[in-house]
Amino acid sequence: MKPVLQKLASLRLTLAGLAVLIVNSFAVSQWPDAAIPWLVLPLAVLALNLLAALLVRHAFRQQAALLLFHVGLLGVLLLVAAGVLMRFDGSVEVVEGSAYNAVSVTDRGRGWLHPDRLDRVQFTQGPVEVNYLSGLRRDTTHSQVALGRADGPGIRRDVGDREGFTSNGYRFMTTFNKGYAVLVLWRDAAGTEAIGAVNLPSFPEFEWKQANDWTTPAGELLTLELKLAERVPEESPWTLSSRDVGYEVGISGGALAETTVAPGEPVAVKGGEITVVDLRLWMGYRIDYNPLLPWLLSAAFLSLGALGVHMAQKFRVPRVDGAVPAHGGEQTA
């Protein structure tokens, strides 16, 4: 067993593993989708190599800081791997006044061992304000949320660019992605009502095409286009919010001739009528899940601290100016 461990602990194997990892890291940057296959083999070899070295190398036993650095590094490797297996990455758009719905989440990637608990997250979106400096430079974002059940008291939080919120292990961070949503009331011929929101493209990024398609409960495809009373001021500070916004909505498609309506003005469509009742904002959140991050951070800092101590011990030599050549510490060219 020991000869096998000795071979596995070889520094030459470390060098080979690092060299392959260097080449493969470059490959990953070119083909990011293949990151896991490119990295698993060299990292696994390096992890085994390190584990074997920790067991058989005397140098580690004599240098506690070096040992701790490498143990921490091994911990980082394992935690990164476990984190990749458990992670979730996604996004969601939530309209002011409405509750988060897990069905609306866009899945951008998840690990094989991810425990899907997105449906346990509960929050209601409150008012959103995004401040802009002159020249349409985005400044601070304020998104109010009430954590907890929609019908409960909730814990109010003001989140933004620098501070998100966490629920059931999922971290929600606001993004640059946000825009208007038209709240539409549908009333069918029997008088049954339903209300829903039609999210329009990101604003002000796509100020020039604030339109989206919507299929009514009767199955008619309509296009709703937001017509704002005022353009976004480009040369002065400005705040994006849904308060005091003058607007009309253009409705077209199906059997309907193109028409522009004011809020509260009903329009007859196939199978019933629709009324634009309000204009709200939707906020785009990035969602990520990795319960091992605090441990990963701890392992990384433990490793870094140990490396610092090791280097300090290794190079702790008395400062002797006499070690420098006699003519003032310099060589003539």
Place this chain on the structure above:
Amino acid sequence: MSMDVEKTLLVTAVAGFGVVLLLDVLFRRQGRPAWPAVSGLLFVVLGLLTAAVAGRWLREAQGPFLTLYDVLLSNLFSLTLVYLVAAWLVPALRRSSAIVVGFLGLLGVWSLTVSAQAVPLPATFDNPWLWLHVTAGKLFLGLCLPAAASALWLLVRTRRLPVEDGDLDAAVWLTLSLAFVCHSFMLIAGAIWAHSAWGRYWAWDSLETWTFITWLCIALLLHARVTFRRMPVAYGWSAVLVVFGLAILTFLGVPFLSVAPHKGVM
């Protein structure tokens, strides 16, 4: 401070590097100790650079993070400062001052050729970890420079290690090892910052990849030095130069050449 004053300070500092280099070479040719004059003038240049960085910072109300000009200007400041401190603590590093100053002069000339127009720092990026990340990065590069300059000095001077240069060889590995510690911290702080700014701690964008490759190369070099103890010393010095070249490419090339999210955000 107006842009004109800032530019004047920078031009004067770059000219100062030229004067320091001339004096350094002149003193060495005459066999006189150059360090007192070199270090004294470098302090004056550092003062000019400090004023330029501080003036820009106050005027733009943000740190020098985004543009190539920001990065060059702040690196001129940090590289000079770190070299002065390192050479004060490890006198052997003073021997390669001409190479260090020559390199700083070239960076200075480069900084004069790029646009000084500021770009606003996005609100999401303004986070204390950005400061720690950038500071660690500057310390890393600042320690790499004397390591590489000393390695080049040793390579030019001789391919074998003369007894009197043993302390300089040790200084090369000391500064590179400390640079490795700073690089490690830069990676950690950068990951925390990225997690806050973009919601992920690592994404294999060009800058992240090349930074990681630089870290791996230093790890490879430090392990190779232990593995091949009888390796000719010149191989190690050459490898230090390669690592420095890679670091410069990573810091001053990749962020401004790639179209990845990290572009211009260093």
